[in-house]
Amino acid sequence: PPNIPDQHIHFTETDESRTLQCLAYGVPATYSYGPWKHLSYFGEHIRYLNASPDGKVTLPPIANRMERYQDYGIYLCTASNRVADSFGNSFQTGKIFVMSNGPPIFVKKIEHKHYGHPGKLYNLTFIVYSTSEIESYHVKSENKEIAASMQMIPINSTMVFHGTEISVETREIVLSFNTSIKSSRQDYTVTLCNGYGNSSFVVYITSVPVDEVYLRRKRNRRISEDISESESIHGQPVPIENIVYQTATQSVSVRPTPIQTSVDVIDYNRSSFIQEQNAIPLTGQLNYADVIFPPSTTQDVVHIIGIENRTVYADVTVSVEATSLVDSRNVTSSDEEDFVEIEGLQNYTDRRKEQ
Template sequence: MFISIEQIDNLELLNKTINNRLKGVDGKNFQIQCEAKGGRPPPFLTIKVRNQDVAQGNQSVVHTIKTIPRYFDNATVECVAKNSDLNKSLLTEAYIYLSLKPLAPVFDRDSVILKETESLKISCTSTGSRPAALFNWFMEDKNITFYSTQTFAYEVTTDTWTITSVLTYTVVRQNNGQLITCVASNEADHIGISDSQWIQVQFSPKIYVSNMTFNQLEKLRVISCNASGNPSNYTYYQWKHTSVNGKLIREMKGKRNGKLELPLSDTDNSYQDNGIYVCKAGNGIQDKDGIIEQTGYGFVTINAQPVFMPNIKDVNKSTMHGEIGRAVELTVKVYSIPMYKSVTWFRGINKELQIIPSQKYSLSETSAIVKGLFYDKEIDLDGFILTLKVNNLTTDDFTTYIIQLDNNIISPAEYAVTLKLSGNSGNHQDSSIPAVVGSIFGSLALIIVGSVIIIALRKTGCNLKKKPDSKPKAESDIHFYQNQQFATRENREPKYEGLNLKPDCQDQHTTYDSLNSHQSAVMHNGINNESKMGGGKSKFNIDESHGQYVNQGGDYLNVM
C-alpha cells in the first residue's frame, strides 16, 4: 500500500524484482537496502523483517542478515518512510526468495550387506533444494556417478525439489569395509551435503598354504592353511598330499584351525613327506563359479639323505652281470634333496679301493625322472642316474661296488651293486677265441664240402649245370652269440656260381680257385665292424633297467 506524500518523491527497496522478490542464497549474507528520494526535511526510514524493526535512518538505510538461514525464505520485508512535519508515511514491501541448499540425503537402507556375486543397488534421496540438486556417488575416493540415475519431483507448496538417485554397481571383495557416499549439491551449496555407509561384501576365501622346509630329524612339523574371506568362520576339509606332478599320495585330517601336523615316520623314510600339500576350506559363500570349497597349496621340502630307489621293481639292481673282455655300466638311480655335494665309488665289499676316473673307469651322471615309492604309491621323481663304466673286464672285476653320496645331511648314503660273471660266458678268458675257433672250423668245412663235390663229379661223369643260389636267409634267421660283441659266420647253403666245370665232365683236375667263400665280420675290442652278411652295424648298450647288453637292432645274441 502506497501513501502519497508531497514532500517524498519515491521510496524503493533496492534489488527488488518485478515480482516483488529480494533474492538471496541460503547460508550467505543477505543485504536489504531502502532509499527515499525527495522530501524536506529528509524522511525517516525504518526497515522491518517479519514485522520486526531491524534498521532505521534518514534518507537511506541498509541492513545485512549474516548467513541468512533458510527459514527466512518467503519472509516479508517492509520499508517505511515518515515525514515528521506532515506526520505522514510511505510504505514499500517485498519478500525474501532464497536459493536453498539440498537437505541431507537419506539412504534407502540402514546397512549394506551383499555377496561378491551380487550387484549392489542402493538409492539416496534429498529434499528441499532450489534449484534442483544433483547427486554424485563415491566408493572411497573413486567417483562412480556414471553408474547412477536420478529422478526429480517438484513440490508446489514449497517451491522446492526432491531428488532420488539410484546406484547400480558391481562390487568386488576389495570393496569390503569401504565407504559408499552420495553427495547432493546445487548452486547454493557447491560442496554439497552427503551421507555415507560402510559396505560389507561377503566373499569366498582365498586359501594360502605356507611353503615349509624341515630337516630329516625334526619331530614336530606343522603346515598352516590360511584362509582369507568374509565371513571369517571357516570349515576345513581333508588335506591332500601329492607329488610335484600332481599324483595323489595320501589324504590326511588336519585340525579345526587349519593346521596340519605331519605324522611321525621313520627317519629313513622322512623324504616321503616331500611334495605338494593341498588345503581345502570354505565359509559357505560361493565364488563366481558357484563353488563353495576353495583350495590352496604349498610346497613341503624335507632336507634328507640321498635315497636310492631299491623298493620298486627294476628301478635299481643290486646285482648286475658282465663278461670278461667286455665293458659294463653299473647304474643307480637316486633322489636327493638337497642335491648331493659329492659322489664317490668304491671297489670291494669293504671299500678297499676308491675308484678314480681312468681308462679303466669312467663316471657320469644325468638328470632324469626316476620311480619312487611314497607311502606305497609309485610316483615320478626328479632324480639322477649315476653310472660307473668298467672297461675290459677281468676276473678280478667281478666283485661288489659301492657308491657313496653326501649332501651334508646327517651322514653319507651308500648303495652296493654286485657285478657277477654272465652265466653264458662259460670259462672263456678271451673274447676272440670263439671267432678264431669258428674260423678254423669254417675252413675245415669248406675243404670237406669241396672234396665231396669232386668225388661226386667223378662218379657221375655227367654235365653239371650251375645251380641257382639257395633261398637267402632272412635277417631273423641269422643267430648270434648272446652277450658277445661279434657276428658269426653267415648260415647259408654253398654256392656253385664260381665252380669251373667242363660241359663233358671230362676234366678231372677242376680247380677251386674261383670258389667264393663268404667271410663274416668279427668285432674286436668293442669296435663295430661292418658284417658282410647284411652290410649292417651291430650296436650294443647297457639296458638301464636290466643291466645287460642289448643289441639295439633288436636281436639278442644267441649261441647256436
C-alpha cells in the same frame, strides 16, 4: 571369503612329527575346514588326510626314516567362513609345498652282479632320487679309493609314495672307472652324497663269460634224427635246414661226399667239417655243392628246397639220364677252396601234386 596364501615347508628325515597348518584370513574369522589332499609335483593324487577343527593336519608317522621322503609333494587345504566369492564358492583352496629332504634314494633295485673286462673302463649306470644336488661321490674297492668320473642326466621316473605310483624327477647317474686287473671278480662300494646325507650300495664286477657261438640249429642231431615219426607228415620227410658254414679262421676246402642215398633224403658226411666249433654262417656269397641222385624211373620232378619250404634251390628230373657226368670229387684245382660244407640237402616231392 577367506584368503589362503601358499606356503613352502621343508622337513628332513630327522623330523618325526610333521604338522601342516591351513592359514586362512578373512572376515568373519570363523572357519570350517575340509579334508586335505596330497598330490605329486606332477599333480597326481596320492592320498587324502583329515583336518583338525583348527585347520591342522599331522602327517602319519613313518617309522623308517629312509622312507620319509614320501611326504614330499603338494598339500591342498580348503577353508570357508560362509562368505562366497564371485563364483558362488564359499570354500577356498590353499597350497603348501612340502620338501621332505634326506639322503639320495636309489630308485630301482641295483643288480649286485655285473660283467666287465679286468683292467678296462666300466660304466655303471643307475637312477637316483634326491631333493638336493649330488655334491660328491666315491668308488672304493678293498678300502682303496678308485678314480672315477660321473655324468648326470635329469630324467623322469616313477616311484611309490604311500602306496601310489607317481612320477618324480630323478637323475640317471653314470659312474666310469677302471676295473681291477688283480682278480676276475672284484667288489666295489659306491657312495653318493647330497646336502642331507649319503647312501651307498655294493656291486661286484666279474669277467665277461666267453660267448658261445650258436653254430647251427639242431647241431647235435643227425639228419636221421630230424626225420623222426613225430616230425614226419604222412611219411614225408621234413625239410632240413641247409645253412652253409665256414670256419672263422680258414676256409673249408672239402666237397661233401654222399654216404647214403634213398628216395627221400641224401645225408652228407660231416667228418670232413673242419673246426666246427668256430663255424659261422656265410651270407652274401656264392657257394657250391655236388648233389648226386640215384637212378630212378619216376616221372615226378624232385625239388631241392630249404627249411620250411622257404627256398626252392633247384628242380630235378631224375628219370632223364645225363649225357656225361663229371665226378667232381676227383677234380683238384684252386677252385676247391670255394667249396664248403652244406648242413643238409633234401629231395622233396612237391606235395601240391599229391593234394
